[in-house]
Amino acid sequence: MPRPRETGRREIKRRQTRLALITAALRLADERGADRVTTDEISAAAGVSPRTFFNYFATKEDALVGDPMEGSGELSLPPGPLLEALLTALAPAFEQIQKDRDLWLLRMRVIGANPHLLPLLIAAAASAEQRLAQDIAVRDSLPDGHPYPPVAASVANAAVRVAVCRWAEDRDSRPLIDHVREAFTILTTI
Amino acid sequence: MPRPRETGRREIKRRQTRLALITAALRLADERGADRVTTDEISAAAGVSPRTFFNYFATKEDALVGDPMEGSGELSLPPGPLLEALLTALAPAFEQIQKDRDLWLLRMRVIGANPHLLPLLIAAAASAEQRLAQDIAVRDSLPDGHPYPPVAASVANAAVRVAVCRWAEDRDSRPLIDHVREAFTILTTI
DNA sequence: AACAACTTTGCAGTTTCTGCAAGTTTGGTT
DNA sequence: AACCAAACTTGCAGAAACTGCAAAGTTGTT
Structure with missing residues (x-):
């Protein structure tokens, strides 16, 4: 077996x-x-x-730099409103990051002190974003070239980035997923 | 002098x-x-x-990989609707790219044939995106941490990416800026 | 002409990264 | 248990990437 x-x-x-x-x-x-x-x-x-x-x-x-989304594995998006679907699908990844909080803080300090690393982190995030766009397109069975998936993935990425930054500076150590949820709800009010 | x-x-x-x-x-x-x-x-x-x-x-x-936005220099965003402001501010960069069309097609072919280069191109684009977000924040005098500038810059980036891809495959060689305009107007209909 | 600022170049040296051919460990089979 | 195949580690040799420095060579200014 x-x-x-x-x-x-x-x-x-x-x-x-x-x-x-x-x-x-x-x-x-x-x-x-x-x-x-x-x-x-x-x-x-x-x-x-x-x-x-x-x-x-x-x-x-x-x-x-590592792989920012190594905890997510093969993510399958459930049906329903996109942002909620993303929250549940990405939850494992966020939990993993939460577990490795100290490592992430260290990593962010190192990247901050060595700016030439930043583009690489961004690139890694962008790769994840592209995979996400693909998954969104599949979930909603949208044709190739439709602008919605890349735009949605792009926005979600921006929201997560903001959430991670706040989480990193959060002295109360509220779990990362809370920050993401917060960023997502802000999105809906735009 | x-x-x-x-x-x-x-x-x-x-x-x-x-x-x-x-x-x-x-x-x-x-x-x-x-x-x-x-x-x-x-x-x-x-x-x-x-x-x-x-x-x-x-x-x-x-x-x-080169610098995708080397033609833009110090860009100053005019007032008015954001997408139009972006069009005028980025026009020089698009013209430069248009001039170097053959070089860009070659570059895209090389990147396509050597996937490990793609993250670097994405990273370069992301850097430009961050600068853009900063410029948007300044133009609209929004406080640091406001979600609008990064989200707007992110969306604009996605639109430009799509536009460049179409432009690259366009046999009629319509100028790049037309494709960008088109992508932007699609955005307004979402 | 003279001087300062910038750019190219060569050289010496370290570090990164690769291919290959051993060894070693692990998972599964009989 | 004995065995095998796949996966992983390691050492070695070598090519290529990259850096610091100091000596030229150019260009811009006075």
Whole structure:
């Protein structure tokens, strides 16, 4: 019985290694600045060989930026009003981010201190946005080229971005999903 | 009288060199694939030393992606309805792109053939989008954190992206700005 | 002509990143 | 348990990317 793609020591170990590389990269970059850290040092700090680093990330920057929506997996949008559908479909991703709050704060600090990383984060978010637009088009069975899906995805992306920023500065640590909900309801009032 | 930042052999030569590097990079990448071209080859084809390449671009990819809005300079948004203001403010950029049509088609082909470049193009567009959001906020004197500017800029970006795609496939070669106008008017009907 | 500002270039050196060919671990089968 | 295949790690060798610096060469100004 071939395990789908979830559990199994293999997958667990992979996640661990990946996380170890990411946190090592971020911690070192936070201490000395992103370009004063080498992939060799990151690998050493994560306890793997230098070559292994590139089994996980194509570039050093990728380890620093990470995949913003790695928690979302294959998202299937339920029917109903779009914003509510997005909330439920993206909830797992937001929960994952919530769990990794400290890591995210660290990451945002590093990106803030190393502006050349920002475009990469934006690019990652944009990729997620495009996938989202595709999913919206499928859900509402809209023809290719219809402007609604990309526009909606674009707006949702902007709202999430704002929500994440507020969440990051929120001393009360209200869960991220609350901030997203708030941003979405603001959207409906425009 | 210190020339502002426009004419002068210096600036002209810089533009020429930059353009030569970009076209050389794109042509070579188009022939053999982006990762089968070295910065040394690009420099040689452009007639400059290998070291000079990095005076113009931080990375090889930057030469391939270019700056989507290099023609816009410091844009000042006139008053009035936003979409019309955007049209007039961005017109110079669109004209520049129109002039470089062949270069842009080549670039889009290269990016299509080398998907790892797409995120970088998206990131460049996103940077432009953020600058635009800032300009919108200033124009309408909206407080920092107001959702309108980023959302509007985001939507405008999406519209321009669609317009550029149609323009690229337009056999009649209708000017880019017409396509943008069209996309914008579609927006108003949503 | 002379001077300052900017640009190109070469050189030396480090870091990034890749391909390949071992080894090692894991998951599943008989 | 013994076995096998797929996945993962690792080391090595090497190409290519990238940086800092200082010496030229250009351009703009007085």
